[in-house]
Amino acid sequence: MKLRLPVSALADAVSYTAKALPSRAPVPVMLGMLLATGDGGLSLSAADGEVYTSATVSAEIADDGTALVPGRILNDICSRLPKSADVDLELVDTGARLVVGCGAARFTLPVLPVDEYPATVPLPDAVATVQADVLAEAVAQVAVAASTDTALPALTGIKVRLDGELLHLDSTDRYRMAHKELTIRPTGTVPAPTKRGKKKDGDDQATALVPAKNLAEAAKALEGEHTLTLHWSEGLLGLSIPGGRTYMTRLLDGYEFPKMAGFFEGEWPMTIAVPVAEAVAALQRVALVATRNTPVRLVVEPGGEQLRIEAGSGDDAQASDRIPVHTTGQADNDGADTEGLVLAFNPTFLTDALKALGTSEAELHVRHPHKPAYLAGRLGSDGIDTTYQHLVMPVRLSG
Secondary structure, eight states, X not given: OEEEEXXXXXXXXXXXXXXXXXXXXSSGGGGEEEEEEETTEEEEEEEOSSEEEEEEEOOEEEEOOEEEEEHHHXXXXXXXXXXXXXXXXXXXXXXXXXXXEETTEEEEEEOBOGGGSOOOOOOOOEEEEEEHHHHHHHHHHHHTTSOOOTTSGGGGXXXXXXXXXXXXXXXXXXXXXXXXXXXXXXXXXXXOOOOOSSOOTTOSTTEEEEEXXXXXXXXXXXXXXXXXXXXXXXXEEXXXXXXXXXXXXXXXXXXXXXXXXXXXXXXXXXXXEEEHHHHHHHHHHHXXXXXXXXXXXXXXXXXXXXXXEEEOOTTSOOEEEEEEOEEEEOOOOTTSOSTTOEEEEOHHHHHHHHHHHOSSEEEEEESOTTSOEEEEEBOGGGOBOTTEEEEEOOOOOOO
């Protein structure tokens, strides 16, 4: 192997591919990044058994070859090289070492045994295409409601469902729920059935449970103003973009995702129109005095044009702030007047939901202080954004 290419191109490809490198590995070869020359230039790939990445970059190839080198060291080296220069890669010592040269700088890396590296996992069949930046935004909106508690694996995933020209994304950590739908362009290929037992509530061969962390990282890494292709097969979901970059992740097979149908339906008798930026800023200020697991309280003031946000009580630190709102309708307040209605929420959950809406104004729909509240983004005179829905469970106040 002997080749030359711009440092900027190599550094970008190595940094992207390194996303699949494990922090720890049972065997040293799994810490390696596989480099191989071909007609498309230099191909790079890495895997940790759950996530698989690959990238292709153009290069001047003098001699073809394959090398498995320590991925993190290569990434560190490339990040320190001058981006405007060229870099040379060459196997020496009969393939035992890889020399990385850039100007006067020279690095010699040991080569790991390629024959001990797991076989490359092929990219599944393409099932649909979508704009990469649209998918990245949609996944980010839903991922905020996924759990990070690995003791409940099903809740760490995003449920993905294909329905004709719509892609549905769902997540929940039991305290909040998020649903997003976006338009896609099907390729005509139907995903292979997943092994998930009996089919219930729309779970069919076009449904899968994808690790939220992996899907969010993949969508963000591949976002941009270009087309992204969605690949899907039994046990594996993949994303690819023009230029040879792919990201694949294993599915969370064997886990039952909670039923979410019906939670967003029905009547919402009370609506509070909220300026998102002001609400987020006030929540973050007031939450400074909220100790762990302590909620913030939202109080609708007389007239329904002010919302008081407060936290703390008694001898503890206290804080309050007010933001302008517009309130319509009345919630069930156990017979009490809606004016003075007190809603309590986890400040982080409510802030995350408001930020995820992606709009300057939001609507908080309320049924009862002890029932989930529904958040939706306002689209000016066009009403609310029905493609993204977010539920937040309230905190029951004592006393």
